[in-house]
Amino acid sequence: MMKTTGYSGRRSSSRNSKYRQRGAVSIIVAASIVLLIGILGLAVDAGMGYMVKAKLDAATDAAAIAAGEAVTTGSNQATQSANAVTAAQTFFAANYPKGYLGTTVTMNTPSVAFNQGTITIDTAAQATLPVSFMHLFGFNLLNVASSSQTVRKDLDLVLIIDTTGSMATDSAVPPAVRSAAITFLQQFDPLTDRVSLIHFAYGTVVDQPFNGNARGFDMAAMTKSINALNFAGSTNSEEAYWNALNQLNTVITQPSSLRVIVFFSDGAPNSFASIFPTINKTCGLTAGTVITPDKKTPLPPSGLYADNIESQALPSPCYSSNASNVITALPTWYNAHNTSWLNNQTIPVITNTPRVVTSTVNYANVNNAARNIAEGMANVARNEGTYVYAIGRGSELLQPEGANNEIGQNVLKCMANTTDSLSRCYNPKQPVGVYCSALTPSDMTPCFSKLASEILRIAK
Structure with missing residues (x-):
């Protein structure tokens, strides 16, 4: 009996240890799943942000180039500046579709500066992207900005x-x-x-x-x-x-x-x-x-x-x-x-x-x-x-x-x-x-x- 009892005691202790290990693993797995979901969500939202950034860069570049070409038309600087701004806004809209990937976009009014025959045009825009997973970490929106400059040489x-x-x-x-x-x-x-x-x-x-x-x-x-x-x-x-x-x-x-x-x-x-x-x-x-x-x-x-x-x-x-x-x-x-x-x-x-x-x-x-x-x-x-x-x-x-x-x-x-x-x-x-x-x-x-x-x- 003594042997049996002693044997049974050792077996019970081993079973409890295994249960404790299994419980710890479950907690680690659960925590890992949450972390992996967060990382995956971060990757998804970051990828969306990258796509928005690339589109925004292309749109501001196109706007700056178009403004550089349009600024040569007009009989005075005011008219040339207005033509440049209009061309920039038109080309930006054509290259960044409204509501692209659910974003809200704002384009700043282009800056046109004349200096002794050289014309410098600056364009800038910002886009706000709703996130899917990053709100788990306290972020609800992802802000993306882009700017471009073209210099019309004399x-x-x-x-x-x-x-x-x-x-x-x-x-x-x-x-x-x-x-x-x-x-x-x-x-x-x-x-x-x-x-x-x-x-x-x-x-x-x-x-x-x-x-x-x-x-x-x-x-x-x-x-x-x-x-x-x-x-x-x-x-x-x-x-x-x-x-x-x-x-x-x-x-x-x-x-x-x-x-x-x-x-x-x-x-x-x-x-x-x-x-x-x-x-x-x-x-x-x-x-x-x-x-x-x-x-x-x-x-x-x-x-x-x-x-x-x-x-x-x-x-x-x-x-x-x-x-x-x-x-x-x-x-x-x-x-x-x-x-x-x-x-x-x-x-x-x-x-x-x-x-x-x-x-x-x-x-x-x-x-x-x-x-x-x-x-x-x-x-x-x-x-x-x-x-x-x-x-x-x-x-x-x-x-x-x-x-x-x-x-x-x-x-x-x-x-x-x-x-x-x-x-x-x-x-x-x-x-x-x-x-x-x-x-x-x-x-x-x-x-x-x-x-x-x-x-x-x-x-x-």
């Missing part, structure tokens, strides 16, 4: 328009050029952006120069000049580039944070201006005379077109179908202009790269020199931090031509420093431009719009 823009004779071979081209160019300029702010208009053929005319350091431009005057353009002559692209750089470097002494040259042409360069070292004196011209459209130095320089075609018809007995009868040698350097910002030895004429040019006056040398100089001018612009964009008109730019049977489009891409330009041209350390091909007249407006959008993008 801009110096030179628009260069090719008015050579080849532009008029199709009667639909001139009106399409005028319409596309006017629409392009309307995308910019006439109060804060500085814009210069240039057209060129064998010579160059600055139709609308910069107004010194004063901000803004006269859209009505721009429109009048564009509508008055006539199309005739050969392609002296580098003279247009020189005038563009002269506008940016001398007319303006306080440059904007963003400088852009937009170059529109239907062909690669084929002529250039220069002070030629030796000239046939029977023509009444002496060494050092700059060849110009009417043979007088005060006018914009013109240039040679080919060995058998002279772009300026010199008076009898000087006119000759062979340019080498008048100009006996090409200059060593591009020297049509002597300026402090472009030393006359910056761009060589006689060179082995990128195209070979000797001093002999013939078609190959004149054609190659013209292209080298134009690419050199564009390189000078990019070295100064200026973006160069180009539009090429017509399918002729896709056909081999010139002294080396080059594709004209490649020359324009080299000027713009596009990522798909020739390997010898692309320089990732310089501003990377954009090239757009307008094969038909109807392609011009989309191309100009593409460039305007890109300029406005980098202006932010």
Whole structure:
């Protein structure tokens, strides 16, 4: 009995211990379930908050971008500011649907600040999200906030328009050029952006120069000049580039944070201006005379077109179908202009790269020199931090031509420093431009719009 009793006592003690362990485990499990539910609920509510935050960020970003584009429209700052606010609110509403995930959202009135040509726009919004599980921990709402800022940089823009004779071979081209160019300029702010208009053929005319350091431009005057353009002559692209750089470097002494040259042409360069070292004196011209459209130095320089075609018809007995009868040698350097910002030895004429040019006056040398100089001018612009964009008109730019049977489009891409330009041209350390091909007249407006959008993008 004693053994039985002793055995029974030990067994009873073990059973009670197990019951106590089971009770403790139940409490731990229950507590763990509550904790896991809380963690799960926290994860669910946090995930919902993350989704709201992402949507709110996208909406404020869209609002800021839209405001940056809309702020360029209007004849005064009050109107521009109102347009920016309206665009921001419209785009925010479009990107953040009312009642998204049960939230209540509030968008602050955007702030629009003008400061010497730079416009800063701030957008902000808050959303309140009802929680599902976090109220177990004393939270009933989750507040999410977002803000975004866009800075519209001040801009110096030179628009260069090719008015050579080849532009008029199709009667639909001139009106399409005028319409596309006017629409392009309307995308910019006439109060804060500085814009210069240039057209060129064998010579160059600055139709609308910069107004010194004063901000803004006269859209009505721009429109009048564009509508008055006539199309005739050969392609002296580098003279247009020189005038563009002269506008940016001398007319303006306080440059904007963003400088852009937009170059529109239907062909690669084929002529250039220069002070030629030796000239046939029977023509009444002496060494050092700059060849110009009417043979007088005060006018914009013109240039040679080919060995058998002279772009300026010199008076009898000087006119000759062979340019080498008048100009006996090409200059060593591009020297049509002597300026402090472009030393006359910056761009060589006689060179082995990128195209070979000797001093002999013939078609190959004149054609190659013209292209080298134009690419050199564009390189000078990019070295100064200026973006160069180009539009090429017509399918002729896709056909081999010139002294080396080059594709004209490649020359324009080299000027713009596009990522798909020739390997010898692309320089990732310089501003990377954009090239757009307008094969038909109807392609011009989309191309100009593409460039305007890109300029406005980098202006932010």
